[in-house]
Amino acid sequence: MITKHIIEGKRNSFTWFDVCDITDEDKNNLIENHELNPRHIAYATDKHERARYDQQENIEILIYNLPVKKNVDTNNFVLEPITFLVKKNTVFTFRSKFLDLDTAKTIAKATHLDASIKTLILTILYQVTICFQDAIDNLNLTRDRYLNNLKHKISNQNLIQLSNVERSLVYIASGIKTNLLVLENITENQSSQELSQTEKKLLHNISIEAHQAEQTVEIALEVTERISATSNNLLNNNLNDVMRFLTVWSLVLTIPTIITGFYGMNVVLPFAKGSIAWVNITFATIIMIIILVIFFKIRRFF
Incomplete structure (x- = not known):
């Protein structure tokens, strides 16, 4: 125009x-x-x-x-x-x-x-x-x-x-x-x-x-x-924090996976016999998890 x-x-x-x-x-x-x-x-x-x-x-x-x-x-x-x-x-x-x-x-x-x-x-x-x-x-x-x-x-x-x-x-x-x-x-x-x-x-x-x-x-x-x-x-x-969190807890949760995997096999293992064997295994798993968490805390991984 x-x-x-x-x-x-x-x-x-x-x-x-x-x-x-x-x-x-x-x-x-x-x-x-x-x-x-x-x-x-x-x-x-x-x-x-x-x-x-x-x-x-x-x-x-x-x-x-x-x-x-x-x-x-x-x-x-x-x-x-x-x-x-x-x-x-x-x-x-x-x-x-x-x-x-x-x-x-x-x-x-x-x-x-x-x-x-x-x-x-x-x-x-x-x-x-x-x-x-x-x-x-x-x-x-x-x-x-x-x-x-x-x-x-x-x-x-x-x-x-x-x-x-x-x-x-x-x-x-x-x-x-x-x-x-x-x-x-x-x-x-x-x-x-x-x-x-x-x-x-x-x-x-x-x-x-x-x-x-x-x-x-x-x-x-x-x-x-x-x-x-x-x-x-x-x-x-933020992405690094998320990856660190996932890495740490994936390692922590690996412990019960490994232990239950061993005791799920048809072989002779210590503490596998007895009425409270599962309690002993569970207690040992929790102790190992606590130790690993304390280690990560000391190393300031999270």
């Missing part, structure tokens, strides 16, 4: 085409009516395209990563690009429906600051960059909730959920790093004369938020990795 916005500024006016979940009909419309190159549209609609800033022919291309939560139940985040194509006095944005962009609020803020294409783009980038911090906070809350469950019982489901949090943090960390490279590239390519004071301030604020998100996600990822490692150690320790 393509939504057209005409933005009137103090210095000039421009047109913004917001393309959400592009269709084949939208592609044909952009190629025929707006003379966009199919190759540029392919860049804009490729979900695996890396974040970058580039100038090709008479078009500026800006691809920026954003965190997207596609499944509310699992609370997993992935990266999706938002792409800007700037051609003369027209800007095209390509995004998916998962980026909830309040266009009216965005236009109002960009107009209030300094209605220009760069101001609009930087305003949107600022909103997207803040989304990274919100996603990190969301994952931290999810991780803490799983941590409370791990205190009571370690289950495979909790470990899988913790692994999903860790994977989402890795995606977010990668997206932030590439976004920072894009911001540095924009700063290098845009001279001080090309950017107004408002645009410089917006770009500076975006860089601050991106660096802050980078530090936050590094801490969150390190904490999650430590918790995951500790959980695995606890799980291995």
Whole structure:
């Protein structure tokens, strides 16, 4: 779906085409009516395209990563690009429906600051960059909730959920790093004369938020990795305790099995005759079991 916005500024006016979940009909419309190159549209609609800033022919291309939560139940985040194509006095944005962009609020803020294409783009980038911090906070809350469950019982489901949090943090960390490279590239390519004071301030604020998100996600990822490692150690320790318990009691219960096996054979054995032979055999078995249990206690096998 393509939504057209005409933005009137103090210095000039421009047109913004917001393309959400592009269709084949939208592609044909952009190629025929707006003379966009199919190759540029392919860049804009490729979900695996890396974040970058580039100038090709008479078009500026800006691809920026954003965190997207596609499944509310699992609370997993992935990266999706938002792409800007700037051609003369027209800007095209390509995004998916998962980026909830309040266009009216965005236009109002960009107009209030300094209605220009760069101001609009930087305003949107600022909103997207803040989304990274919100996603990190969301994952931290999810991780803490799983941590409370791990205190009571370690289950495979909790470990899988913790692994999903860790994977989402890795995606977010990668997206932030590439976004920072894009911001540095924009700063290098845009001279001080090309950017107004408002645009410089917006770009500076975006860089601050991106660096802050980078530090936050590094801490969150390190904490999650430590918790995951500790959980695995606890799980291995519990397994060792179970195996030790089974080994010790299997040895203890081997004694009556061996003794009753001997006395079940048709051979002459001591204490096998008499009316209370079974009492003597049972008493001797219990004594041997007690001795073995005391030995294991001294050796701290359990």
